[in-house]
Amino acid sequence: MNATVPIVWLSGRFLPLADAAISPLDRGFLFADAVYEVIPVYAGRPFLFKEHLARLDRSLNAIGMPMPMATNDWADVIRTLVDKNKISDGMVYLHVSRGADVIRNHAINERLSPTIFLMTSALAPMDPTIQQQGVAALTLPDQRWARCDIKSTSLLPNILAKSTAARAQALEAILLDNGLLREGSSSSVLMAKDNVLWAPPYTPEILPGTTRDLMLRLAGELNITVTIAPITEHALRHADEIMLCFATRGVLPVTQLDGQPIGSGVPGPLWQHLYSAFDAYRQRIAHTAFNT
Ligand SMILES: Cc1ncc(COP(=O)(O)O)c(C=O)c1O
Structure with a gap:
């Protein structure tokens, strides 16, 4: 073939x-x-x-x-x-x-x-400049429906948000509602503050992310403290680190939000630990038999 x-x-x-x-x-x-x-x-x-x-x-x-x-x-x-x-x-x-x-x-x-x-x-391997510099994200209001936990192909608000972000030279749109973080237009969002990894709780407005779940599991293995709790827009803007999790790209560091640096403006230590653990896990699994 x-x-x-x-x-x-x-x-x-x-x-x-x-x-x-x-x-x-x-x-x-x-x-x-x-x-x-x-x-x-x-x-x-x-x-x-x-x-x-x-x-x-x-x-x-x-x-x-x-x-x-x-x-x-x-x-x-x-x-x-x-x-x-x-x-x-x-x-x-x-x-x-x-x-x-x-x-x-x-x-x-x-x-x-x-x-x-x-x-x-x-898929091409991850661009090394992303590892060095991180990516930019843009916040936007979440205009989707009330059952975003269903992975439906009805993605009009997601693609419009992603396109608005792309026009602003941002890789992802991070969706907010009522002063709270929901998720990205095609990613789960994690935040780090004072060495604690934060994730918003799953609600019907958030898709359960396979990559996010793996990252939280790996964080546990790395003895990183994980807090599952609502994340305010204020907390997000003052995070030490923000990360995007998606199946096609693994975990990416966000170093700019709405044009402002996040933390020190470069990929942070928690992202580096998680990315290394993810990469090691992926390589280990990739060479084992595919059992269902
Ligand atoms: C809206 C949304 N949230 C989260 C995710 C992340 O899910 P996963 O890690 O399973 O790719 C995706 C992935 O496409 C998504 O579209």
């Missing part, structure tokens, strides 16, 4: 991306009636596979859809897709929509078969 032609998996078949077609009446296309996952791949091995499938299950459950495939079948499809596309470091995008109806109808037709789509992409 030619690795330059991306191969995708669509509802039961591996096929070239150019041949993958869905109905315009697919509810994912018409209503964003769909949920998704992005699973990192390191050294050709899916990373935190069980955690991503558990979150998929949670999202499906929240929108009243059953899990459409068994864990072993997901694993087989993902493994084969990663092999066919010769992905070493990259990601698998996995999307489950409620399926295509015969008319456009808001009310759910329970008899539809889900549309399942998976594709892979390679």
Whole structure:
């Protein structure tokens, strides 16, 4: 198979991306009636596979859809897709929509078969200047709905926020509501103050992040004190460190918020400890067998 032609998996078949077609009446296309996952791949091995499938299950459950495939079948499809596309470091995008109806109808037709789509992409290694300098973020009001704990493909407010940040030369939009930190437009946000790592509690307005959960676990192993508590905008602006956690990039240090330096304005020690622990963990896991 030619690795330059991306191969995708669509509802039961591996096929070239150019041949993958869905109905315009697919509810994912018409209503964003769909949920998704992005699973990192390191050294050709899916990373935190069980955690991503558990979150998929949670999202499906929240929108009243059953899990459409068994864990072993997901694993087989993902493994084969990663092999066919010769992905070493990259990601698998996995999307489950409620399926295509015969008319456009808001009310759910329970008899539809889900549309399942998976594709892979390679990811370039982290730019070393990010490690040296950190990234900029922009705060914006959270304009999303009340169930951001569901990983829905309905991402209009997220993409608008991300684009506003990009226009301001910031990598991420950090979303605030009522003077409190929620999360990034596509990331979880952690804060460090006086050697304590802070994370906001999970509420229906925040997506449970697989990378954040891993970072908090690694922080525990490093004997870093972790506090799960609401983080005010004031505390965020006066943090020693801010970090973004996402599956595709791991953990990134934010060194500028709304154009102002955070802490000393360079990546801080807690980020460095967590990043080293994450990198070591990732390398250790990448060379073990992929068991489901
Ligand atoms: C809104 C939002 N929050 C948090 C995350 C981080 O989740 P994960 O670490 O599982 O990628 C994402 C990832 O896409 C996201 O879109």
